[in-house]
Amino acid sequence: MALAERFKGEIVSCDSVAVYRGMELGTAKPSAAERARVPHHLIDVADPDEPFTAGDYSRASRVALKEISARGCLPIVTGGTGLYLRALTEGLFNGPERQEALRERLRQSKARHGASWLHRLLARLDAPSAGRIHANDTAKLIRAIEVCVAGRRPLSQVLARHPLTGFRLLRVGLNPARKELYERLNERCAAMFAAGLVEETRVLLKRFGHVKALDSLGYRQSLAVQAGTLSVEAAIKEAQQGHRNYAKRQMTWFRREPDVRWIEGFGDKPETLRAAAALVGKAFE
RNA sequence: GCACCGGUGGCGAAGCGGCUAACGCGCUGGUCUGCAAAACCAGUAUUCGCGGGUUCAAUUCCCGCCCGGUGCU
Numbered sequence: 001m002a003l004a005e006r007f008k009g010e011i012v013s014c015d016s017v018a019v020y021r022g023m024e025l026g027t028a029k030p031s032a033a034e035r036a037r038v039p040h041h042l043i044d045v046a047d048p049d050e051p052f053t054a055g056d057y058s059r060a061s062r063v064a065l066k067e068i069s070a071r072g073c074l075p076i077v078t079g080g081t082g083l084y085l086r087a088l089t090e091g092l093f094n095g096p097e098r099q100e101a102l103r104e105r106l107r108q109s110k111a112r113h114g115a116s117w118l119h120r121l122l123a124r125l126d127a128p129s130a131g132r133i134h135a136n137d138t139a140k141l142i143r144a145i146e147v148c149v150a151g152r153r154p155l156s157q158v159l160a161r162h163p164l165t166g167f168r169l170l171r172v173g174l175n176p177a178r179k180e181l182y183e184r185l186n187e188r189c190a191a192m193f194a195a196g197l198v199e200e201t202r203v204l205l206k207r208f209g210h211v212k213a214l215d216s217l218g219y220r221q222s223l224a225v226q227a228g229t230l231s232v233e234a235a236i237k238e239a240q241q242g243h244r245n246y247a248k249r250q251m252t253w254f255r256r257e258p259d260v261r262w263i264e265g266f267g268d269k270p271e272t273l274r275a276a277a278a279l280v281g282k283a284f285e
Numbered sequence: 286g287c288a289c290c291g292g293u294g295g296c297g298a299a300g301c302g303g304c305u306a307a308c309g310c311g312c313u314g315g316u317c318u319g320c321a322a323a324a325c326c327a328g329u330a331u332u333c334g335c336g337g338g339u340u341c342a343a344u345u346c347c348c349g350c351c352c353g354g355u356g357c358u
Contacts, residue, residue, distance in 0.1 A: 017322055026322085053319040083321050092318050132316095139324040140317075147318095161318065217322040241311085246322055252315060 001030070001038055002273055004076050007280055010039040010068045012061055014079030014088065017216045019057070020048045022204055025197045026218035028188065041068075048204055048213035055097065058087035062164060069167070074284060082253035089169060091162035096150035106142050121145060126154035170283040172276050173260040174267050175251070184266070185243045189218065193236050198222045217242045 004011055011030075013019075018027045021044045030040055041064040046052040061077070061084075068075040077088065110117050119135035125148040133140045147155040176184075201222035204214060214223055221239045224230035230238070254260065261279050265272045 015322085016320085051320050054321075055319040058319085081321065083317070083319090083323095086318075090318080095319070097319060134316080134325055137316090137325040139321085143319075155318085159318065212320050212323085215320090215323075219322090242322075245311095248313085249315095249322095253317080253321095256315095256317095 001034055003276060003280060004038040004074075006277060007074045007076075007284065008072075009074040009076040010041065010071075012064050012068070012075055012077045013040060013042045014057075014061070014077050014081050014085050015043075016052075016057070016081040016084055017213065018043050018079070019045050019052050020213050021046070022048060022200075022207075023213065023216070023219070025192050025195050025200045026216060026222075028192070039068075047208070049208040049211045051098065051212070053098065054083050054087040055092055057081075057084045058092055061088045065164070065167060074280075075167075080250050082250065082257075085257075089164050091164065093158045093160055094162070095147045095155070095158055099146055099150045102146055102149060103142055106145060110138070118142065118145065122148070125149070126156050128156035129154065132156075168283070169259075170279060171257060171260045172279055173254055173257070173262045174272065175262050175264050176266045177264075180266075181247060182244050185247060186240045189240045189243050190236055192218055193222075193232065193239070198225050198232065198235070202226055217246060 001011070003009060015027065017023055018029050019042060020027075029043060034040075035043075042057070042061055045060065046056075065075045065077075065088075077085065079085070106118060109121075116135055118138060118141040119130060119133075122133070122141055122145050123130035125145060129144045129148075133144060135141075144155045147153075147158065151158065197218055201214065201219050204219075205223065205226060208214075210223065214220065218239045221230060221235035221242075225232055225235045263272050263275045267273075
């Protein structure tokens, strides 16, 4: 926010859950006031029952970037969904989109033929991919088979990405002390529940049913509270645990990201902002 | 004071004479090309409350002690 105001920027959210309308409390979306001061993109672009994929994000975010720079402004991408960021910067391969019917058949085959069925199938279709994907990783196996079957070419032969062109990238990463990070996550999560996350979930559930988006952190636990299988206190504890685990996975992902300028500390610290501003100034002024 | 039950990794918890002391959680590290706040992988107790004893062999059996829980007078 502060950076955007200082450098005439617009914010492009990179958050796989903030794209959904109505999911407010659990996503810590910027407030209406903040959005009035600085334009935000890729927030509230789909309903929770509309599947939104990395491919959708890649296309929409690239459009946003081009429009922002055409206006003479600086696009600032913020958020923690690693796959989406990579889909934006490095692109995805030209593969087929999700095929629900095929996926359902594959899931049924797995149930019928046993846990290793999908892996054996992929080994026949595309041995290199089968070698790269663990036999237990159903989600990735299904996508690989889907690409082979629906795309009529093995996944391992269509891996070429389509990187973003026409932009210079400055990557800034925040790396606060693990212990403090976990403490903040715990507080923020408890605050989400205190603000009415369970009630928000109830409304969404009523309107959309149990859609995939509601399996997100905090919402999943709120669903269990609705169902009466979890107390609010236990739901908070589980959601906090989920946020901590997620933060760790994010660090694993972003550590691999190339050319990241790391700042040790939280984003709301003045010295962090100063360090980030210095980096942006040096790169783009 | 007596009786009974229990004391196994950061936590929960199996094993009760002899494989490298299950498993779950956590923690740490890692993977990731279309639901990714998802899914998945790996590592993580030279040691079973303490001291003795029996045995070729004891976390497992016996004795004593310490600690926790329950019950009794």
